[in-house]
Amino acid sequence: MKRFITLITFLIVVVTSLFAQKGLAVDRLFGNQYKKQKNAIEVLVKGKELRPYKLTLFRSITVKGNLDELLSIERSVKQDAAASIDKETGMIGTHIYYGFYQFPRVNGAYRYLFFRNSALKENSPNEATLVYMEGTATIDELKRMFK
């Protein structure tokens, strides 16, 4: 019986870890409200289509809207920025115009977050784009691939 309980506990741990979140604040933005919004485009690519890019996961959201909505995305990005191990940002005032963040590797995969809020710049579309990527590609490789 003890063995059985141990096994069940082990299975619960395995199942829980399978569905565990990556622990980023931007996670809540993906796969939720933006899927149904008329002013947004959300992209999710996983698996074989990403092999040429040495990536395993690609998620992006492009939202057109008022500045408040775009700044709520920025808040999540700022939250995650604290956990980044490498970053490159361009600020306009106190807001992030563009940002690149690299996070500690998980299961051997690099994790990247890109953000750009064009609404902060005059004569630019009122939109913000957020991209999250996972894979073995280095930042230089990504720059070359998506140039």
Next chain:
Amino acid sequence: MKKMINGKHRTKEQWLELERRYFDAETTDEEEQELCRFLCTAEGSDQAFDALRAVMSFMQTGKQVHKSTTVARRHVTIRQRFAIAATIACLLGTSLWLSNMIDPDNVCVAYIHGVKCTDTEEVMKQMHQSMDQVGHDENDITMQGQLKSMMQTLNDETESENK
């Protein structure tokens, strides 16, 4: 040493001697079986062998009861093992199915203005567009953005001084 193989050739005294040896735990398995067979014969129904009959019957019944309990226990154990194995298989299967449902290995989907699109070409186009959008021109920041940043900082300072 064994004198006779067939019980029919033993005399009553010899059977009694064998009985004595049985009670002294000196008989072999073969001799015990002989005794058992002998008790089933007309000669063995003699009152002199009543004690032997009672003990052997008790022992035989005891052996059978013990045997059936052990078998039953073994059956229960095997059944339990099957149940545990089936439960584990079910749990693993369900978790794998769920993980595949929630987090499939290959996904290529885009939601364009609220409309789901699974056309790989279109999704990959959207992916590249997203990457183009986040790519930045550093000159933008240095010229226009930094000026705006400076102006905003100055405005903030003026506002705080006025307060």
